[in-house]
Amino acid sequence: MATDNTLTIAGIQQRCFTDKKRSWKQTEQHIQTAVAQGAELIVLQELHATQYFCQIESTDFFDLAEPIDGPTFHFLSQQAKQHQVVIVGSIFERRAPGLYHNTAIVLERDGSLAGFYRKMHIPDDPGFYEKFYFTPGDYTETQGFHPIDTSVGRLGVLVCWDQWYPEAARLMALRGADMLIYPTAIGWDPSDDTEEQNRQLDAWIIVQRGHSVANNLPVISMNRVGHEPDPSKQSQGIEFWGNSFMTGPQGEFLQQAQHQEETVLIAHLDRKRCEQVRRIWPYFRDRRVDAFKELSARYLDAKKNL
């Protein structure tokens, strides 16, 4: 199946449980399916070890957090080593008392930690109270929008809310990412009407395919699936919309999941094609880097002298 120029990528879209061991068990079965199909890289969704606890703000949920080399790392490390695959996972990271992150971890084939990425953009909306739980990732010489080198390529790992920001995708591309990877947990408010739900789902797909096109890079976006109730019972909970997908470097779909089923997506990425697309569509040649300074501004109110 795999040749020198082809990389077999698997993505796991699953339901999650309050009990980490039960979630891991589910993930383990899907990893076996992926490995049986020749996967060399396996991408999991955001916070795959637990239900999405950010529906309410409760200090009790900080008990779910673990250090980077905690139990979820050990589970994934063992899986990576056993199957000789690279795994992109996601944890609720306890960095220090009172200091927590939403962190993607990347395991090398030998089970070692290839690198980690702390979610830089943190959302906060009704039912998604992430600013209560997660400190945004640091911006340093090695942390922030830095891809992670692995034996299957340089992985531009970002997390969920980051996916709405073209700046994040671009910085990963400028730092040599071979692909963009988005572990995600996004869903519908069941009280929205179908038209609005469809617009939201479409927008989520479009903006990420847009990053694929603008950077001539494959995108792997893996999302949660299934309904999770609101512990406070004040809302109807979240219907995680699945629809995980993978694109080639022109934003073209390689695979796409449905909105309700657990799925193992498999794609065979043609690396030669990725290089070729950059030759045909040479966006990087022409960027007006002399005129981009103001991208670092919050907003440009100059005309009104504010």
Place this chain on the structure above:
Amino acid sequence: MATDNTLTIAGIQQRCFTDKKRSWKQTEQHIQTAVAQGAELIVLQELHATQYFCQIESTDFFDLAEPIDGPTFHFLSQQAKQHQVVIVGSIFERRAPGLYHNTAIVLERDGSLAGFYRKMHIPDDPGFYEKFYFTPGDYTETQGFHPIDTSVGRLGVLVCWDQWYPEAARLMALRGADMLIYPTAIGWDPSDDTEEQNRQLDAWIIVQRGHSVANNLPVISMNRVGHEPDPSKQSQGIEFWGNSFMTGPQGEFLQQAQHQEETVLIAHLDRKRCEQVRRIWPYFRDRRVDAFKELSARYLDAKKNL
């Protein structure tokens, strides 16, 4: 039709001719159709007064260039004033001997020049030899990615190749653009197979809808249609692919044209909805502006110490 919160926008997708007067005549008829349907803003495609001369490099074609206040300006000015509409047009601008631009001009309802935008990103591909003809627009305090204020709103006018650059769209949004407008001339190489042609067309639509989503802004993208032969007869010419479209602020299609027909697209834009979408999806709240400095880099080779 139009209410205080609604703006009626028309876009014209047409064939063009070597003779400017014939092209203007065609445009004039479409403007009448647009006005009859209540258009308050009319968007034309790129270089609508002539055929797309950039298929070959010939100094003779510089004869087609005109100053900003030249004959195409006068034609559009008269149309704007007669119908009391704002018009976005496009010219091959002669700024000085040996200095030419690809320039969008915006006419106010009274026929005056509201502003102009000189294409910042200039492509160069076989059949699209634009770097021979057009100097990239300047980056100054008033020129570059600056929207243009008009009686129908602040227009983020960009041109064609700019549409592949998220940075350009973002800078327009940060400067308060109410919508993004892309006059365009893009088409297929008839020698490409259908699958590749479809990927290219899809990528072109996706990346612009992506800007719409990422900035919560409507996008109006008007493209040329029809086959134009290669004057050198070395290629099969260009099949301009039409497919002009308009989106609302979630990237949702409001209108989309077909790939062969001349068309006047009409959309009724709900301005209140645009504001509401920014409240629901507050991307501007969370941008990591502290971590965006390197967007001004050509490429970030740090890991290899290059």
